[in-house]
Amino acid sequence: MKALIFIETKEGAPIGASLExxxxxxxxxxxxxxxxVAEKEGVLKEDAVVGAVAKKAAEGYDVVLLAATPLGKLTTARIAARLGAGSVNDAIAVACEDGKLKVTRPIYGGTIREELCVDAPAAVISIRGGSYEAPESVPEIAELAPEAEEGLVARVLELLAEAGEAVNLEDAKVIVTGGRGMGSEENYKLCEELADVLGGVVGATRPxxxxxxxxxxxxxxxxGKIVAPDLYIACGVSGATQHVSGMSGSKYIIAINKDEEAPIFSVADLGIVGDVKQVLPILIEEFKKIKA
Ligand SMILES: Cc1cc2nc3c(=O)[nH]c(=O)nc-3n(C[C@H](O)[C@H](O)[C@H](O)COP(=O)(O)OP(=O)(O)OC[C@H]3O[C@@H](n4cnc5c(N)ncnc54)[C@H](O)[C@@H]3O)c2cc1C
Structure with a gap:
């Protein structure tokens, strides 16, 4: 079997989910x-990736793999359509059994895992970050020229930076997330403090x-973002499926909630029943002592 891997980059460096x-x-x-894929002024990134990757894949690859980032999810089906290949977005595992490609992916907000068998000459699959370990060394990455397709309807006129600070949640090893149960913006700062002590970043629920x-x-x-850190600490988070579907791939989950029946405890490896305003200051102090 021959695989073509599209490596997405951020500020010139490959992102972790692509290397996995x-x-x-x-x-x-x-x-x-x-x-x-090299960038070209005026050409929409998605169009450049679809054109270039589909052209390269047509040289005889059985499977094309992309990271299930917004760019990967936007381009997967388009590349497959150009190749007449099968397409699966947001997979968490792939396997080859009896010569058939089997793909596992979460559906219904992560409450069910479905297994698919790709019955097509080739497949284009995006895989969620954190599903596989990244290799120890990075193999050589060839650069393809952008291949904007004919009949292009989108043209980039100007790039505007996203409002708010840049945060790389997808590649973070430690995430401390605060939910509505933090109670106030002032209390939410406890999550930032704990994240700082642990060398991590802060996440948040929609409320x-x-x-x-x-x-x-x-x-x-x-x-929001799909994350898979080594450690995810959910503070005052109930565990709604729309939130859990974004963090259930985390390797170790700690949940702090005053309600022992909160659904977040069903996905947690370690649960602390208590008030975040009391538990977080203790954790911050204890981790500071360990680090000192
Ligand atoms: C289409 C759609 C998309 C959505 N997408 C997202 C998404 O991407 N991300 C997301 O997060 N949500 C999303 N939501 C919203 C989601 O359904 C939930 O409403 C949300 O995740 C709940 O956030 P929460 O856990 O912070 O708040 P709540 O559900 O209100 O839970 C707060 C929790 O804090 C606990 N608590 C309260 N006080 C304390 C205290 N002092 N100490 C300890 N625990 C305490 C409570 O027991 C409770 O369990 C989406 C919803 C829809 C319909």
């Missing part, structure tokens, strides 16, 4: 070629964003 695809290709027993306690770039969940 090397391990996914190994799970398929596939030989993999890694490619990135926290709606309350204006922090910018939208921090939202985790179905309409």
């Amino acid at each position: 695809l090397v391990t996914a290709a190994k799970a398929l027993g596939a030989e993999a070629d890694l490619v990135k 926290v964003i709606e309350n204006g306690w922090i910018s939208r770039t921090h939202q985790v969940g179905q309409s």
